[in-house]
Amino acid sequence: MFKKILIANRGEIACRVIKSAQKMGIKTVAIYSDADRNALHVRMADEAVRIGPPQANQSYIVIDKVMEAIRKTGAEAVHPGYGFLSENPRFAEALRKEGIVFIGPPVGAIEAMGDKITSKKLADEAGVSTVPGHMGLIEDADEAVKISTEIGYPVMIKASAGGGGKGMRIAWNDAEAREGFQSSKNEAASSFGDDRIFIEKFVTQPRHIEIQVLADKHGNTLYLNERECSIQRRNQKVIEEAPSPFLDEATRKAMGEQACALAAAVDYSSAGTVEFIVDGDKNFYFLEMNTRLQVEHPVTELITGIDIVEQMIRVAAGEKLSMTQDDIGINGWSIESRLYAEDPYRGFLPSIGRLTRYRPPAELLSDKHIVRNDTGVYEGGEISMYYDPMIAKLCTWAPDRAQAIEAMRVALDSFEIEGIGHNLPFLSAVMDHPKFVSGDMTTAFIEEEYPGGFAGVELDETALRRVASAAAAMNRVAEIRRTRVSGRMDNHERKVGTDWVVVAQGVEMPVTIQADREGATVRHADGTEMRVSSDWLPGQALAKLDVDGSPLILKIGRATGGYRIRTRGADLKVMVYTPRQAEMAHHIPEKAEADTSKLLLCPMPGLMVKMDVEEGEAVEAGQALCTIEAMKMENILRAERKGVVSKINAAAGDSLAVDEVILEFE
Template sequence: MFHTILIANRGEIACRVAATARRMGIRTVAVYSDADAHAAHVQACDESVHIGGAEPRASYLLGDVILNAARATGAQAIHPGYGFLSENENFAQACEQAGVTFIGPPVSAIAAMGSKSSAKSLMEKAGVPLVPGYHGKDQDPALLHQEADRIGYPVLIKASAGGGGKGMRVVNSSDEFPAALASCKREAISSFGDDMVLVERYLTKPRHIEIQVFADTQGNAVYLFERDCSVQRRHQKVIEEAPAPGMTPERRKQMGDAAVAAAKAVGYVGAGTVEFIAEPDGRFYFMEMNTRLQVEHPVTEMITGLDLVEWQLRVACGLPLPLTQDQLTMQGHAIEARIYAENPDNGFLPSIGTLNHLRLPDHVAFSNGTIRVDGGVRQGDSISPYYDPMIAKLIVWGENREQAITRMHTALAQTQVVGVRTNLAFLGRLMENTAFATADLDTGLIEKNREQLLPEHAEAPLPALVCVAATWISAQGQATQKDNTHRHAPDPWDSTDGWRLAGHYRQTLQLQDGENEHALHLERIDGQWQLVHRERSYPLSWSAEQDGDSWNVCVNLDGRNYTGTVVRDGEQAWLFGSGETGGTRIFGLPDLLRHAADDAADHGGNLTAPMPGKIISLSVKPGDTVKKGDALMVMEAMKMEHAIHAPTDGTVQEVFFAVGDQVTDGAELIRIEDPA
């Protein structure tokens, strides 16, 4: 067994590998960039080495620098995690030449499966069914366009060396193809250093089902059942579960045997995932093989009771697989939800900022199950534009799928994030969605259920407003933390509960709820509080208890009780509630005095950057006439492209940045003058 391994990755996977290695008595070395000097994975390891700048190209993608760190620390092996260099055959080759074990498959297997086009050709020769498409090396745009027309629309353009939804576009018509192809190629070269693409028929109601495979150096190979990863947005997985709902034992064996055959065909060793696309009638097609551990591997661990990272380390040492296919069993149902710093209401764009408040569920053991949290960030850490914006993964186990969904509700309700926008509320609605609950799954589920999953902003219910108001007054010291009912202090002038000599006291709180403004008047008359809102009065009492940076509040409004947790963050108040408090909500607490002198000029028609990023394409210049919805420029952030569209008809007055420029969040990009 190794005595020291270096983890060539960051975030939750680096923390995960470090925990397993420590349990096995293996020393670990972390590598970190300028942006990760104080990251959780650095503290999780026994030693750490700085490897470069914040951008992955200046740090985590520098194979030679990482190998030097391994040599300097005496590491015998390198665990690549997922992403970055995990499927890079050149890095695996360099490790082999340096005498350092690459904890992954042989170079030949990475090469065979690393190109989606080559892998499909290999599978075609092996008799594995493929989706109709073009997987050739000739990348002439005209030929690709011709092949797309031949296949028939809709088609999917996919980066051959890609993964994680990057370099992928669904094209619905021939007219859309050239622009989509150019965008895919730009994204592919930025993310993977290779702009080769393939074109396939886009199935209209497909399920994404993948098989976890494992192989050792003795020629043994097994499959550890399947995962359903159909719930996706922007071709990236949001929810994963195991086993796949509706999977029959016969179909499981069919797909499992096909996956093992694919692994053996390339002399595979270690953990891998063979991904299939399945149609409603049960037919399945080979899609790709990921020659690494997957982000969603915990759901397989939950139903099998196995530690796949431990299996990786043992196999890399030359040991045989711990179990044979006949010895592998599964029990219950597991679901994983990815908590992202992103704004679902704005096209799932990443949200950049500091995690000013972070509460994740504890690892909770039920009588027959578990809530598990895999995270790589802590309160106070920043979500930067350089890396994937995942905050944590919530994984739950239940005796059946229904129980697992219920436990996921519990886990999501216990999760609180302040400082960045997240997909928490969206995930909660997903768990309540009828199609998801009844396992009517396909990769278009989110788009088909947009109205329920991504509803228009609804005005906050009054109990939610009152929860914020109650904690606001409590924080001012005008009510005791435990109870706001009048208490007779020895000296009334020492009272902090709103007592006034005249018996009457009133404060007004202005709350911004989206585009809605609320004036809440809290009055204390003869020792009793009441709320006045929109000319109606309600009897009011509450208790509010401070817990670190948050307030836990219980409000009695007009005879009914409501509870919630409120966190103040600058001029915002974040409410985490349930039931009639309306779930997670963000309210503005404008400081009117502070902004009294702010410039009130109307900036309508100006375009600002939705996040930090780089300008990679520009379609207009000063003097151009544009129509509402026209694409004006393309920004790249977190290796994804985001088009900036005209908000109105008008004339371009000024363009503030050029292609290649870096921009900050909120920077003015283009000024458009409305003809009116």
């Protein structure tokens, strides 16, 4: 076994690999850029080597710099994590030439699966189900109809040189195939100067389901069941689970065996993932093979009990797999929520800054409940603009899916993050969405269910009453504390009233509180009573309460005249008034929002890459105004309407903050 390995990565995956290596008694080497000098993975490793400036193309993905770190530290093997150099055959070959073991598959497998055409051909030859289609030249509409009939409707007619949706049509019958062929051909010619067309099966009700494979260097290949990854936004996975709520045992077995056949066809060794698109009738088709560790591997580990990173290291060291396919079962259910530094209320734009508060829920391990948080950050640390915006992968496990979802709800509500924008509210909203709860979702879930973006959650009447009851009970505790501090009265019980009005989500809820040593009974105007108990004290940011026998977790903050309460994806301003205060509040005018219609505000912290307009220039709706770079992504800001640029306040190279004024219009 290796004595020392280098992790050619950063963030949570570097920390994850270090944990398995430490468990195996292997020394670890971290590499870091200037931006990551104080990063968690650097702290965790036995050694750390600086490899350059913050930009990944000047540090983490520069092969020569990584190789120099290997030579300097005497590492015998390298784990690449995912992203960066993990699927770069030149890096794997460079390691091989220097006698360093690559903890991943052979170079040939990386190259074969990295090419879409080659991988599909190899998959077809290995007996793997691929999307039916005709990739050859199609002469005319009659031939298009003939091919479409052979493939089976519906079909997708695509421009060979297409992109951006141009030259693309869906046909459900002969007439649409004939018309679609000609339209696609014309559109392709005018858009790309290339009118070649191909046709393939259009997959309806698509789900993204992948098979985890594991293979050694002795000809043993097995599959560790599947992961459901259909909840994704712009092809970025957000929530994954294992197993899939959709597959049956027969389909699982067929997909697993085909995934193993493909791995064997390219002499694969190490962990890998074969991704499939699955339609509503459980027909499945090969998409691609990822020749590396997947982000979502923890959910597979939680239902199989197998440490995939450990197995990768053992396989790389030449060991045989210690298990067979018959040993692989499915124990319970696991869900992973990807926590991103992005603002869901601003179209999920990246958010950077300092984590002024970072308190994940406590990790738990029992035979009934597991909470796991794979992370690479810490409280007080900085979220940089230079790298992927993932903060953590929060995972829960339970004996069945319903319990795993409930465990995730509680874990998300318990996760405290301040200082940056993050997608916790959105993740919570998905956990309560009927389609997700039922398991009836496709890859279009976010697009269909949140077509206008995410605007937060509005609690239903029952949930709102529970929050109001909790707020009233907590406010009573806070009032007692204030009375004691002021010293105005010895008997504080007589000072604090019993009648209050809670206002939240635009609803006024008069309540009466009767308190005792065990908690408080909150009576609403219609006679409904709710029993609230908690050990919460004023100043605590997280309140764990029991309301009528059910847990309720609230994030609590002070707001002008009341509280900011966050729970289950809702972000509420909750006012707790005396009856007289509630009456007076009706006469307070609402503050008008500032008019920013003539300003272009920076939607995220980032770097100005390019300014596309000049002062005095007239712009049209949709016209590109400038480009902002943040977290490896370029974001083009466009004009919402016609106008004339009157003033430019930023230039290429400037670092911009959220809501900083970039342009002003007449």
